[in-house]
Amino acid sequence: MTLPGTDAGLGGAPLFAAIFAVLLVVAIVGYLMVTTYNAVMALRQRIDKAWANIDVVLKQRHDQLPALVSAVRGLLAFESGVLDDVARARAAYAPSAPIPAQAATSDVTTTAVRSLLAVVEAYPDLQSATSVLDLQDEIERLESMIADRRELYNDQVYRYNTRITTWPTLPLAWLFRWLPRPFFSAAPGETTPPGTALR
Numbered sequence: 001m002t003l004p005g006t007d008a009g010l011g012g013a014p015l016f017a018a019i020f021a022v023l024l025v026v027a028i029v030g031y032l033m034v035t036t037y038n039a040v041m042a043l044r045q046r047i048d049k050a051w052a053n054i055d056v057v058l059k060q061r062h063d064q065l066p067a068l069v070s071a072v073r074g075l076l077a078f079e080s081g082v083l084d085d086v087a088r089a090r091a092a093y094a095p096s097a098p099i100p101a102q103a104a105t106s107d108v109t110t111t112a113v114r115s116l117l118a119v120v121e122a123y124p125d126l127q128s129a130t131s132v133l134d135l136q137d138e139i140e141r142l143e144s145m146i147a148d149r150r151e152l153y154n155d156q157v158y159r160y161n162t163r164i165t166t167w168p169t170l171p172l173a174w175l176f177r178w179l180p181r182p183f184f185s186a187a188p189g190e191t192t193p194p195g196t197a198l199r
Helices: 006-073 077-091 099-121 130-164 170-176
Strands: none
Touching: 006 077, 006 099, 006 130, 006 170, 077 099, 099 130, 130 170
């Protein structure tokens, strides 16, 4: 004898299992999407912070260069080309420019500053001036900080760009229109010091 409702009870078990399986898949996919989204947002925050740190040092160097040029100008009358290169490089600084353009300007400025510091080394009178030595040390410290922070920024950009172009992040990158971030590096041919082509 068959008990009332037995067939219905047996028929409901597969349906319950199917619903549970679907809900489990949805929960897993949702978890993966949330954790992936959060990981990408964390990388974006790290990139923004790393860039802000570079921007601070670029501004500090920009503010220090006039003092260095003023300190050595009188004693480097015969090296006006080097001073002009530094002045032109400083004038090209534009905090609102795209990052690759800022990288090119930074590279040109670094080259000009290194040339100036090399000339300073050749003048004993300048080497004995405390103000020049202090400025030289500060500029060299800033150059070192720029190099270190550039490396950190580019590492974060590499991680982010790799993340958004690989699975499982790729569909989310397409959905949210996440684009690769630019590296802090100049395009080839953009690091020629200002005025060099005219000589």
